[in-house]
Amino acid sequence: xxxxxxxxxALIRAVKGIHPKIGKxxxxxxxxxVVGEVEMGDNCSVWFNAVVRGDVHYIKIGNNxxxxxxxxxxxxxxxxxxxIGNNVSIAHNAIVHGCTINDNVLIGMGAxxxxxxxxxxxxxxxxxxxxxxxxxxxxxxxxxGIPAKKIKSIDTKLLEGQVNRISKSYxxxxxxxxxxxxxxx
Numbered sequence: 081x082x083x084x085x086x087x088x089x090a091l092i093r094a095v096k097g098i099h100p101k102i103g104k105x106x107x108x109x110x111x112x113x114v115v116g117e118v119e120m121g122d123n124c125s126v127w128f129n130a131v132v133r134g135d136v137h138y139i140k141i142g143n144n145x146x147x148x149x150x151x152x153x154x155x156x157x158x159x160x161x162x163x164i165g166n167n168v169s170i171a172h173n174a175i176v177h178g179c180t181i182n183d184n185v186l187i188g189m190g191a192x193x194x195x196x197x198x199x200x201x202x203x204x205x206x207x208x209x210x211x212x213x214x215x216x217x218x219x220x221x222x223x224x225g226i227p228a229k230k231i232k233s234i235d236t237k238l239l240e241g242q243v244n245r246i247s248k249s250y251x252x253x254x255x256x257x258x259x260x261x262x263x264x265x
Contacts, residue, residue: 089258090114090126095135103143107254107261112147121145121166123247123264125254134162142166142183144264146250151176160195169246171207179211182219184236184243191228202236202243 090108116134137155160178206224
């Protein structure tokens with residue numbers, strides 16, 4: 081993707097000489113921020129007021145990830161990086177900090193995921209949940225509450241379909257803002 085085009089849309093810059101690496105067909109809202117050691121896959125989107133701050137450790141983001149309005153992704157200095165798999169939706173105003181999120185995951189609106197958490201594939205963190213440091217979120221589960229606990233199991237095929245639908249929808253929304261973005265079918 082043309083870096084000039086990206087920087088006209090969002091604050092994307094180096095920290096300590098390390099530049100973000102951006103995949104193909106990505107969208108960045110005008111006031112999105114992506115700084116430092118960030119590696120982002122293809123078909124990703126970072127929406128209005130969202131911050132991806134790889135200044136104190138690295139952040140790796142897979143393909144088909146949407147980081148919705150007001151979400152924050154950050155790390156702990158020299159301790160806890162962020163690793164995000166494919167087909168992940170990080171909803172409005174969620175905070176993802178120093179953790180690992182595997183494939184096909186929905187982090188709900190306003191949820192907080194703390195350091196050293198591992199969110200296994202095909203799971204949901206409910207809106208407003210706080211996932212405490214070191215928690216392992218089981219695959220095929222919904223976690224909710226403060227502190228977040230497993231509230232039910234879900235059919236992983238159904239969840240995978242829902243998460244993929246959200247991911248594709250956000251690529252479509254991005255194409256409304258930037259005609260060069262190709263919706264994922």
